[in-house]
Amino acid sequence: MNLAVDLILKNAKVYLPEKIVEAGIAIDGERIVKVAKETNLPSASEKIDLDGLLILPGIIDVHVHLRDQELSYKEDFYSGTCAAANGGVSLVVDMPNNKPVTMDSKTLRERMELASKKVVVNTAFYSAFPENTREIKHITGVGARAFKIFLSHKVGGLNPDDENAVIDAFKEVAENGLLVAVHAEDGFLLRKKIEEISLENRDDLDAYLEVHSPEAEVNGIKRAIGLMRKSNVHVHICHVSVADGLKAILGAKSDGHPITCEITPHHLLLSEKHLRRIGSIALTNPPLRSLSDASYLRWALENNLIDIVASDHAPHAIFEKDASSIWNVSAGIAGIETMLPLMLNMVNIGQISLPTLVRSLSEKPSRIFEFKGRGRIMEGAYADLVVVDLKKEWTIDSTEFYSKAKFSPFDGWRIKGKPVKTFTNGILVMDEGEIIVKPGSGKVIGWQRGFI
Numbered sequence: 001m002n003l004a005v006d007l008i009l010k011n012a013k014v015y016l017p018e019k020i021v022e023a024g025i026a027i028d029g030e031r032i033v034k035v036a037k038e039t040n041l042p043s044a045s046e047k048i049d050l051d052g053l054l055i056l057p058g059i060i061d062v063h064v065h066l067r068d069q070e071l072s073y074k075e076d077f078y079s080g081t082c083a084a085a086n087g088g089v090s091l092v093v094d095m096p097n098n099k100p101v102t103m104d105s106k107t108l109r110e111r112m113e114l115a116s117k118k119v120v121v122n123t124a125f126y127s128a129f130p131e132n133t134r135e136i137k138h139i140t141g142v143g144a145r146a147f148k149i150f151l152s153h154k155v156g157g158l159n160p161d162d163e164n165a166v167i168d169a170f171k172e173v174a175e176n177g178l179l180v181a182v183h184a185e186d187g188f189l190l191r192k193k194i195e196e197i198s199l200e201n202r203d204d205l206d207a208y209l210e211v212h213s214p215e216a217e218v219n220g221i222k223r224a225i226g227l228m229r230k231s232n233v234h235v236h237i238c239h240v241s242v243a244d245g246l247k248a249i250l251g252a253k254s255d256g257h258p259i260t261c262e263i264t265p266h267h268l269l270l271s272e273k274h275l276r277r278i279g280s281i282a283l284t285n286p287p288l289r290s291l292s293d294a295s296y297l298r299w300a301l302e303n304n305l306i307d308i309v310a311s312d313h314a315p316h317a318i319f320e321k322d323a324s325s326i327w328n329v330s331a332g333i334a335g336i337e338t339m340l341p342l343m344l345n346m347v348n349i350g351q352i353s354l355p356t357l358v359r360s361l362s363e364k365p366s367r368i369f370e371f372k373g374r375g376r377i378m379e380g381a382y383a384d385l386v387v388v389d390l391k392k393e394w395t396i397d398s399t400e401f402y403s404k405a406k407f408s409p410f411d412g413w414r415i416k417g418k419p420v421k422t423f424t425n426g427i428l429v430m431d432e433g434e435i436i437v438k439p440g441s442g443k444v445i446g447w448q449r450g451f452i
């Protein structure tokens, strides 16, 4: 007997782990039940004809600041996850530098409960470090997917300058089987430079770039590697922006250490030149770097030396970008709606291959953060999917963003390639740029070891 499934996506190209096939996908409930030629698919209550478009695994963005709570004026769970779905992203991992900071079981639980009523795509959570290391196991129990530390300044209860306390905390995370994501700008060097510069009373962009220097990042990465060696925790370096930083990571990796890294589309495609031309809208930490750093990162991505591409979606209100002193400008770029389009465009102009795109945006994020049953299209996996039109030509216009931050350094860029449908757990969330589900249709993803 051939029982009907909920949905069939037919007349499509499907990106399977080894090859692209002309096929359809049968979805029942949250899962993919079959990938096959239409004649071999079961009957379905609903069919969508994709007219030959390509289906990729849904994008997993492991670096997203969804804000909400007291920072709702910048972004909230609903606006941020609508932005995700609009960008083809079906799972986000939320950063902890919120108000209140996500740093213990209470703040994490509150955030998860609030999110469950609002998110339209799947949402997992980072926690910052608590003051008391014993709290780490409770935070893990509540469902944090990973821990995050800023080496640049204190976020949460742990002082990042206190080497022994940090090593103890990292060991505890390792005991609990999670990873530590690191914002690797060295706080000691940042503060030394800030002191020197304030003696000179400078508040221009050059002064800012002297503080947030490539050297500060390379030192931060080297410190993170040292902490990893002493604690044996899996360290994931966020938003690598300089070639020398990546080389240090690759050195540690080749020694067999548990280290992975991520880069952002803005560090891949923009440079200091753009920052000088565009101004504070392009200001982010770490800052945009030299042309040669960006081209080295692109080369490294295509040569499988970089694990993950993540947006570092960091929305702010426009007035926070508009301060007279550079030290008062909020750093961050709202990039979740432009990440997949920019990467599709890179494929179209031959800068990267499609397997590189899928590997860095879906497969490796799923593997590294252990999202079992996601990140690849196969029978039995969750139906987290994005349908892309590789031929569609369009212009980025941030006034159309779902994010509350309606500005972007990529405004006006001509792009070839666009996500046109996003599915999360078998639900069509975004269709041709429209969000067609209610708040709360996405799932809060806790830490469920071994659970598919």
Ligand code: DOR
Pocket: 065, 097, 183, 283, 284, 285, 286, 314, 315, 331, 332, 333
């Ligand atoms: O530019 C940045 N913005 N870098 C960070 O590390 C934090 C982020 C934010 O939360 O706005």
Ligand code: ZN
Pocket: 183, 238, 239, 285, 286
């Ligand atoms: Zn960061």
Ligand code: ZN
Pocket: 063, 065, 095, 312, 313, 314
């Ligand atoms: Zn960030």
